Amino acid sequence: MFELEIFETVNLLALLLGTTFGMVAQKQQFCFSGSIKDYMLTKSTKRASSVVMAMIVAIIASTFISSYFDIDLTDTNFFKEDINYFVIIFGGILFGTGMMLADGCGNRQLIKFAQGDSNSLITIIFIAIFAYATTKGLLYDVFSPITNNETLIHLSSYIQNVQMNIYVVLAVLFALLLYLIKKIKRIFSLWDGVVIGILISLAWLITGVIGEESMERIIPLEGITFVYPTAKSLELFMFYQVNELSFPISIVIGVLLGTFIMSFINKKYSFGCTAAQNINRTKYNMIGGALMGTGGVLSIGCTVGQGLTGLSTLAFASALAIISIMGSGIITAIILNKKNKLPMCFIFEWQDNPNDYQI
Structure with missing residues (x-):
């Protein structure tokens, strides 16, 4: 009855993909920055294990699909020419600092807002504004002498941005996962990481196979990421005449929708954090959002964009970016914790059986 153009089918599938992502992330509170905070405050490794599991599944599934x-996958933006590793590291440092200040990365802020934390809307808006400013606005000229610096680009060229060896990467990640879970049976509780890893790979299938057949619009090969798509979503909301619904924007809308739906089922997290009474949340959300918007563009992606989507392509630049993000996040968390400004709203602990096998 209803015949859809291919680009419309791609957008619809992206909406379903984002909705599923949002529902799973809300149910389990999947979060990169949260995994750092959990370990810092309670030594819990549950959410960190889910993140690593998502990386593993994303790499395996994406490699199979590709x-x-x-x-x-080397046609993606993660393998762009004239790569500048110094900017990627700098952007990662900015993003990692911002996500801890704002208590959540770009994806996490969408989840928190859709499940009832109105403070996260401030962060989302600042992410969008500063991502757009860094891409096309005032900040583009500010950072241009660094991003387009011939010396830095030349130095970066000594290390080619090739696809890393999948066996080496998986070996490192499996070793990290075993270190984090401690007990073998815990691996079966990491279903959220498995689902999100699969969703990351399905994005390549949608844009790389279905989208390739589109004659009405050019659909680039792209995966799930949130910083610049958040900026484009805001642009579509304000200036729909100069923008159009696309795969990344549909993902953002889907995440908000999926989280909102799941928040009625899983009501435990459906309100703002009340554990940060001694923190100027508005200030931290504004600064954190600004740093994430700028850093996410400079590092070519956020925690999901580089840590899952980029890493699923095995790009060396993506590994460098997520290491920079997480390293900066850890340092920032340590500083915030010393000042008693690292809020803990919920405890995420393992639910163990007494007879679980110890590694």
Whole structure:
């Protein structure tokens, strides 16, 4: 009855993908920055384990899909020419600092807002404004002498941004996962990481296979990321004449929708954090959002954009970016914790059986 153009089908599938992502992330409170905070405050490794599991599944599933459907993941933005590793590291440091100040990365802020934390809307708006300013606005000229610095680009060229060896990467991640879970049976509780890892790989299938057939619009090969798409979503909301609904924007809308739906089922997290009474949340949300918007563009992605989507392509630049983000996040968390400004709203602990096998 209803015949959809291919780009409309892609947008619809992106909406479903984002909705599923939002529902799973809300149910389990999947979060990169939260994994740092959990370990810092309670030594819990549950959410960190889910993050690592998502990385593993995303890499395996994306490699299978790209091989089976002959998708060249090196055509993505993570392998762009004239890579500047110094800017990627700098952007990662900015983003990692920002996500801890704002108590959540770009994706996490969408989740928190849709489940009832109105403070996160401030962060989302500042992410969007500063991401757009860094891409096309005032901040583009400010950072241009660094991003387009021939010396830095030349120095970066000594290390080619090639696809890393999948066996080496998986070996490192599996070792990290075993260190984090401590007990073998805990691995079966990391279903959220498995689902999110699969969703990351399905994005390549949608844009790289279905989207390739589009004659009405050019659909680039792209995955799930949140910083610049948040900026484009705000642009679509304000100036719909100069923008159009796309795969990344549909993902953002889907995450908000999925989280909102799940918040009625899983009501435990459906309100703002009340554990930060001694923190000027508005100030921290504004500064954190600004740093994430700028840093996310400079590092070519956020925690999900580089840590999952980029890493699923095995790009060396993506590994460098997520290491910079997490390293900066850890240092910032340590500083905030010393000042008693690292809020803990919920405890995420393992639910163990007494007879679980110890590694």
